[in-house]
Amino acid sequence: MRNTRHYTKEIVVGYTMRTNMETIKRKKFSPTVIHNALVNCGRHCCLCGKFAGIKMELHHIDGVDDNSADNCIPLCYDCHSEVKSFNPKHPKGKPYTPKELKAHRDKCYEKYGDVKRNISVKQTAVSESDLWERLEKPLDVTLSWGFKALDEFTPIYKNSIILVAGYSSMGKSLFVQNIVRKNLRDGKTVSYLSLKEGNEEITDNLISGEANVNIDSFHKRFLTATDWRKLLLGVENLNFNNLNFIMLDDEENTVEQLLYLLGTQSNDLVVIDDINGLCLKESDKQEFMYRLNDIIKHTNSSIIIISNLEIPEHQRVDNRPELSDFKSDEVHRLCDIVAFTHIPKCDYWSADYFDKKNTLEIIIAKSRKTNITGTVTLKFVNNTTNLAEVIDGVEGPND
Numbered sequence: 001m002r003n004t005r006h007y008t009k010e011i012v013v014g015y016t017m018r019t020n021m022e023t024i025k026r027k028k029f030s031p032t033v034i035h036n037a038l039v040n041c042g043r044h045c046c047l048c049g050k051f052a053g054i055k056m057e058l059h060h061i062d063g064v065d066d067n068s069a070d071n072c073i074p075l076c077y078d079c080h081s082e083v084k085s086f087n088p089k090h091p092k093g094k095p096y097t098p099k100e101l102k103a104h105r106d107k108c109y110e111k112y113g114d115v116k117r118n119i120s121v122k123q124t125a126v127s128e129s130d131l132w133e134r135l136e137k138p139l140d141v142t143l144s145w146g147f148k149a150l151d152e153f154t155p156i157y158k159n160s161i162i163l164v165a166g167y168s169s170m171g172k173s174l175f176v177q178n179i180v181r182k183n184l185r186d187g188k189t190v191s192y193l194s195l196k197e198g199n200e201e202i203t204d205n206l207i208s209g210e211a212n213v214n215i216d217s218f219h220k221r222f223l224t225a226t227d228w229r230k231l232l233l234g235v236e237n238l239n240f241n242n243l244n245f246i247m248l249d250d251e252e253n254t255v256e257q258l259l260y261l262l263g264t265q266s267n268d269l270v271v272i273d274d275i276n277g278l279c280l281k282e283s284d285k286q287e288f289m290y291r292l293n294d295i296i297k298h299t300n301s302s303i304i305i306i307s308n309l310e311i312p313e314h315q316r317v318d319n320r321p322e323l324s325d326f327k328s329d330e331v332h333r334l335c336d337i338v339a340f341t342h343i344p345k346c347d348y349w350s351a352d353y354f355d356k357k358n359t360l361e362i363i364i365a366k367s368r369k370t371n372i373t374g375t376v377t378l379k380f381v382n383n384t385t386n387l388a389e390v391i392d393g394v395e396g397p398n399d
Contacts, residue, residue: 029058033069040113045076046105047083051287052076059083061105062098073105139369143269143302146182147362147389149376154337154367159296161289163332165307166321166341171360172306173197173273175341175378177205178387179304180271184238185210188268193246193258195277203240209385210234216383254278255288263295274306275331285330293334307331319345323365338366360387 029037037058045052057080061071075083086095140158145151156162166172173196180190184206194202208218211234213227223231246261248254255278262270272278280288296303309325316322321340323332332338340363358380364373377390 029067029072033067033072034058036069037072037074040109041074041105042112043074044108044112045079046073046101046108047075047079049108050076050284053283053286059101061101070102073101074108142300143188144179144182144186146179147376147378147387149389150362150364153372153374154364154370156302157336157369158302159300160302160336161292161296161334162302162304162337162339163307163335164304164339164341165309165326165332167309167311170341170343172308172341174205174209174380174385175360175362175387176271176273176304176306177202177385178209180243180269181206181210181238183269184240184242187239187242189242189244189266190269190271191244191246191262191265191267192271192273193248194271194273196274199245202245205385206238206243207231207234210238212381212384212386214383215385255280255284259288259291259295262292262301263299266299267301270301270303272303272305274308276308282328282330285328286334289331289334305331305335320361320363332366335366336368337364339364359390 038056043051043053043056045056055077057075057077059073059075059080060066061073063071083096083101086093088095141155142158143156143160145156164172164176173194180192184190192199192202204218205215208215208231211227211230213223213230213234217223217227218231244265244267246258248257258272258278278288292303295301309321310327312325320342323329323338326332340361342361342363344359344361346357346359360378360380362376362378364375367373378387379390380386381388
């Protein structure tokens with residue numbers, strides 16, 4: 001009987017030699033072919049369509065001897081393995097044909113490459129008079145935080161992406177809704193996408209906060225005549241005709257629906273509450289942010305994105321969130337402003353109990369245009385959703 005061990009070794013050695021011969025025989029694509037292929041596909045896989053970044057392979061469509069551009073198709077790691085996995089000796093499934101692969105490639109090139117190929121690059125000299133005219137004008141501040149301290153040291157400039165992040169139950173949504181109220185009062189148009197709260201709940205928070213009515217009494221409708229008068233004035237102050245709620249129908253294509261709607265509408269402010277509900281993979285977040293950035297430039301909008309942070313395994317002494325709490329920098333590095341919300345721990349027996357009670361800290365961890373960071377202290381007013389600034393220990397009304 002033949003020794004199984006030696007027989008297996010012969011198979012392995014034979015396979016290795018055959019593989020090495022194929023590797024020697026295979027010729028790589030030229031640098032020009034590689035460059036043009038990656039540019040034309042925009043580093044997207046020509047089969048699944050996802051943005052792959054550096055995780056790309058250039059596959060020989062029909063044989064390894066032909067290294068022309070026509071025989072090249074850019075694929076991600078997963079699709080490259082899938083294309084090569086078909087075994088003709090044990091046929092299972094339908095293999096990719098060269099004609100089909102070329103059709104997928106041409107479709108991808110048409111989507112991502114045609115626009116770039118049709119652009120003519122021109123070198124335009126900048127006139128000194130135009131340059132000084134632009135420098136003399138301050139940057140456009142189109143929106144307001146609704147709080148004087150925040151407006152002073154980190155204004156919301158035109159076409160900004162603002163990330164509001166924090167741990168669970170740290171007042172992220174209520175803080176953003178205070179910003180929405182201020183800008184609705186100023187006549188700004190707002191589109192609001194909420195993936196966790198209902199539209200009626202958000203509307204109730206806006207009205208009760210504007211009227212400065214106890215939120216628990218408002219929900220139970222245990223209201224006095226004075227409360228009803230406040231609510232009437234609150235509704236009049238907020239221009240609800242300028243508030244639009246974004247509704248997504250198809251659960252499988254929420255991201256594409258959202259980007260399409262934002263690209264076809266013109267709003268002063270867009271709120272995404274929250275980005276975790278879009279179920280984006282870490283590898284897809286970068287492309288999503290780049291596309292958002294492109295949309296706001298064309299629509300002259302600003303976007304507030306709410307993000308929920310996971311509590312770190314090794315908690316810090318003060319438990320305040322930091323940029324390092326994000327799993328990756330795919331989102332926050334493309335934002336103009338990053339603000340954390342934090343409710344400090346409040347011990348009844350501590351000396352600073354009354355100072356910390358109902359306190360919400362806004363920690364500006366990044367401000368691209370001002371490069372200023374710091375913390376602004378706010379307080380919830382009388383069990384309402386309304387926030388007020390704390391200046392030198394005294395509460396002041398928000399703008």
